[in-house]
Amino acid sequence: MKSFHSHQQKHAKKRSVEYNGAKFTTVSSMVLTILFFMNSIDFAHLTVKPLMFCVSSVYLLFTLIQIGITWKIKNDLEKAGVIQRSTRRLGYVQILSLFAGHLIIVVFAFSLLKERKTLAYIFASYMLINHVFIIALSALNLFKPYVTDSFPLAMLMLFLISLFYAATFVFVIKLEEKRTASATYIAIGLVLTSLMGNVFALLLALQLVVKSSNIKKYHFEKWFSIWEKITRNQAAMLGLFFIVFVFSISMWSVFTFDYELAVENQYGAILHTPSLAYPLGTDQFGRDVFSQIVFGARISLLVGCISTLIPVVIGGFLGAIAGYYTPKTDHVIMRLLDVLYAIPGTLLAIAIIAAFGANIVNLIIALSVGAIPTYARTMRANVLMISNLEYVHSARALGASDWSIIFKEIVPNSLAPMIVKATLTIGSAVIATSSLSYLGLGVEPHIPEWGNILKAGSTYLESHAYLAVFPGLAIIMLVLSFNFLGDALRDALDPKLDEM
Numbered sequence: 001m002k003s004f005h006s007h008q009q010k011h012a013k014k015r016s017v018e019y020n021g022a023k024f025t026t027v028s029s030m031v032l033t034i035l036f037f038m039n040s041i042d043f044a045h046l047t048v049k050p051l052m053f054c055v056s057s058v059y060l061l062f063t064l065i066q067i068g069i070t071w072k073i074k075n076d077l078e079k080a081g082v083i084q085r086s087t088r089r090l091g092y093v094q095i096l097s098l099f100a101g102h103l104i105i106v107v108f109a110f111s112l113l114k115e116r117k118t119l120a121y122i123f124a125s126y127m128l129i130n131h132v133f134i135i136a137l138s139a140l141n142l143f144k145p146y147v148t149d150s151f152p153l154a155m156l157m158l159f160l161i162s163l164f165y166a167a168t169f170v171f172v173i174k175l176e177e178k179r180t181a182s183a184t185y186i187a188i189g190l191v192l193t194s195l196m197g198n199v200f201a202l203l204l205a206l207q208l209v210v211k212s213s214n215i216k217k218y219h220f221e222k223w224f225s226i227w228e229k230i231t232r233n234q235a236a237m238l239g240l241f242f243i244v245f246v247f248s249i250s251m252w253s254v255f256t257f258d259y260e261l262a263v264e265n266q267y268g269a270i271l272h273t274p275s276l277a278y279p280l281g282t283d284q285f286g287r288d289v290f291s292q293i294v295f296g297a298r299i300s301l302l303v304g305c306i307s308t309l310i311p312v313v314i315g316g317f318l319g320a321i322a323g324y325y326t327p328k329t330d331h332v333i334m335r336l337l338d339v340l341y342a343i344p345g346t347l348l349a350i351a352i353i354a355a356f357g358a359n360i361v362n363l364i365i366a367l368s369v370g371a372i373p374t375y376a377r378t379m380r381a382n383v384l385m386i387s388n389l390e391y392v393h394s395a396r397a398l399g400a401s402d403w404s405i406i407f408k409e410i411v412p413n414s415l416a417p418m419i420v421k422a423t424l425t426i427g428s429a430v431i432a433t434s435s436l437s438y439l440g441l442g443v444e445p446h447i448p449e450w451g452n453i454l455k456a457g458s459t460y461l462e463s464h465a466y467l468a469v470f471p472g473l474a475i476i477m478l479v480l481s482f483n484f485l486g487d488a489l490r491d492a493l494d495p496k497l498d499e500m
Contacts, residue, residue, distance in 0.1 A: 016073070016077055016083070017111070017232055018073055018083055018111060018112055019070075019073050019074060019077060020234075021108050021111055021112075021234045022066070022069060022070040022073050022108065022112075023070060024234050024235070025066055025070075025104050025105055025107075025108040025234075026063070026066050026067055026070045028104045029059065029062065029063040029066050029102070029104060029105055030063055032059060032102075032104070033056060033059040033060050033063045036052060036055055036056035036059055037053075037056040037060075039052055039056075040052035040053040040055075040056050055100065058100045059100065059102060062094065062096075062097045062100065062102055062105050065090070065093060065094060066094065066105060066108075068090075069087065069090050069094070069112070072084075072087045072090070073087060083112075083115070087112075088112055088113055088114075088115065089113075090112070091108075091109040091110070091111075091112035091113040092109075092113070093109075094106070094108065094109035094112070095109045095110070095113075097109070098129070098132060101133075101136070103129070103133070103238070103241070104238065106129055107125075107126070107129065107234070107237070107238065107241070108234075110125040110129070111125075111234075114173075117231075118172075118207075119203075119207055119224065119227055119228065119231065120172045120204060120207040120208065120211070121172055121173065122231050122237075123200050123201075123203045123204035123207060124165075124168060124169045124172040124173075124200075124204055125169070126200045126237070126240075126241055126244075127165055127168075127169075127190075127198055127200035127201045127204055128162075128165045128166065128169050129241070130198055130200055130241060130244055130245050130248060131158070131161060131162050131165050131198060131248075132162065133245055134158065134245070134248050134249055134252055135155075135158050135159070135162060137249060137294075138154070138155065138158065138249075138252060138253075138256040138257075139155070140276070140279055140290070141256060141257060141258070143276040143277045144258070144261065144277055144278075144288070145277070146258065147258060148255070148256070148257065148258040148259075150255040150256075151255070151256055151258075153255070154252065154255035154256045155256065158252070158256075161193050164189060164193070165193075165201070168186055168189075168190065168204070171183075171186060172204070172208075183208040183209070183211060183212035184208070184209065184212050186205075186208060187204075187205040187206075187208040187209045187212075188205075190202065190204055190205035190208070191205045196248060196251045196252060197244065197247040197248035197249075197250065197251040197252070198244065198248050199244045199247070200244060203227075225492075226489075226492045226493065227492075229488070229491065229492035230485075230488045230489065230492050233484075233487075233488040233491070235484045235488075236484045236485050236487065236488030236489075238481075238484070239480065239481035239482065239483070239484030239485045239488075240481070240485050242477055242478065242481040243478070243481050243482065243485065246297045246301060246478060247301060249294060249297065250294070250295075250297050250298040250301060253294045253295060253298070257291050257294055257295065258291065259291075259295065261287065261288040261291040262287055262288060262291035262292045262294075262295050262448045263287065263446065263447075263448060264287070265285040265286055265287065266282070266285070266286030266287065267285075267286055268286065269282045269286040270282065270283075270284060270285065270286045271283070271284060271286075271460075271464055272286075273464075273466070274466060278290060280293065280466065280470045281464065281466050281467065281470075283453075283456055283457065283467055284456070284460070287448075289453065289457075289466070289467060289470060289471075291448070292448035292453050292471075293448075293450065293453065293470060293471055293474050295448045296448045296449045296450045296452075296453060296471070296474075297450075297474070297478075299360065299433075299443060299447065299448075299449045299450075300430050300433055300434070300449065300450055300475075300478065301430075301478075302360075303360065303363055303364055303367070303429065303430075303433045303443075304426045304427075304429040304430040304433060305426060305429075306364050306368075307363075307364045307367035307368045307371070307429045307433075308371070308422050308425050308426045308429055309422075310364070310368035311368050311369075311371035311372040311374075311375045312375055312418060312422050314368075314372050314375075315371070315372040315373065315374070315375025315376040315378075315379065316375055316376070316379045316411070316418055318333055318337065318372070318376045318379075319375065319376035319377065319378065319379025319380035319381075319382075319383065320379050320380075320383050320406050320407075320410065320411055320414070321333060321406075322334055322376065322380045322383075323379065323380040323381070323382070323383030323384045323387065324383055324387055324402065324405075324406050324410065325402075330380075333376070334376070334377075334380070337372065337373040337376050337377075338373070340369070340370070340372065340373050341373035341374070343370070344370075345367075345370030345371065345432075346370075346432065346435075348366070348369060348370045349363075349366035349367055349369075349370060349432065349436060349441075350366075350436070350439075350441055352365060352366040352369065353366050353436065353441045353442070354441070358440070358441055358442060358443070358444060359443070359444060360443055363433065363436065363442050363443060366436075367429055367432055367433070371425065371429075374421075375418065375421065375422075378417055378418060378421055379411075379414060379418060382413075382414035382417055382418075383406075383410055383411075383414055386410050386413055386414055387410060391409065392405060392409055392410060395409050416493040417493075419489060419493070420486055420489045420490045420493060421486075423482055423485055423486035423489055424482065424483060424486035424487075426482045427478070427479035427480075427481075427482035427483050427486075428479075430475065430478055430479055430482070431475065431479055433449070433450075433451060434449070434450050434451030434454065434475050435451060436451065437449050437450075437451025437452050437455070438451040438452075438454055438455045438458075440455075450471045450474055450475050451475075453467075453471040454468055454471040454472055454475070457469075457470075457471065
């Protein structure tokens, strides 16, 4: 009996999303705290940086609280099998970490507060957190010597949207189980605000429309199932959050950041260390590294997404044709693609850029061409498998044309592996973009792009390491985010991993 009770306790802890999330949050917070403490000490002069030391102390406080919460969750699950309400209320304390910018603990706090978390609640939480971080990051421009002319109006719009998001969050909490006509009007507002990059608002709008309308829910069962699996993966959701955040701040930076601070020389502010006016310091020409990284995010996302979308479309089309038609057609298409595949992608990109010049358009073309064969092979393999299924034979027997069978029956059922591969490939495209720019073969040197910023800062590694560390961290975080999201999508779309 005791052994059975022990087995139940282990099963409860293993199945608890909050307990797994608490462990992940605790470890991540401990790592961040150690990094901040190490960065708060100037080992060369054996001095302490006051601002960084205060930040690390705050992180240490929330980490200790998180350790206590993790222990309480474990204790609750072992004794009662469920998390007690008093433990969940500790989430209100951890929400205060929002003011310290501790995203990982904030996300966990919203997860802990509510026992039954619907997709609408999760999307609303991330939507609100994302918007708060955008306001906080944009507000740092107040300490700069000057701001862009559109800054006051943009900040007012951000504040009004935050009130709308807060009201929507309350609405989701109180009325998520009821069907109400007002949800449709809220969904319209969410769609309009999502145009500025907050994808979570768009996802929440879809949830509210499905709940409040007479749409047949079973049409969206697969959609809901996929997102439920993804939202249980905290690393994937943090990755998605960072991608959405980078996309959102790239959109809002047009109105809240001054482009001149990122590209114009300011000889009175050369090599300033990080401060309120220059949160990430300035480079050898006095340009604000913070503004450079914000504007550079736009280029990295643009090149990464477009240079992935082009080979997905072209490679997917060629792979579908090769996999469906006769061996002769298959042989011709795949042998031509094998010739392209034999050329190393980086070498091909360098050759194209060297021939046509270094600019964004040529960079996108260079990265796209080399990726076409891999997507064609992926689609071809899926089409070869699906072409032999019964519903394809039925469509052919009913007289459907080849093109109709390919693009209405086969391709839609072959997209899952392509979507996963594309998500993972965007991260590789971001690295390739930065690498080529670092070598002087990507984006023009005067344009603030993460590879260009990293190249400029690499010459000051010994004296001003932050010039290379911050753009390097931005590249790492974005690539990791796409990788985490791609792994979660692969697990969610794999029918073999469906829960019993």
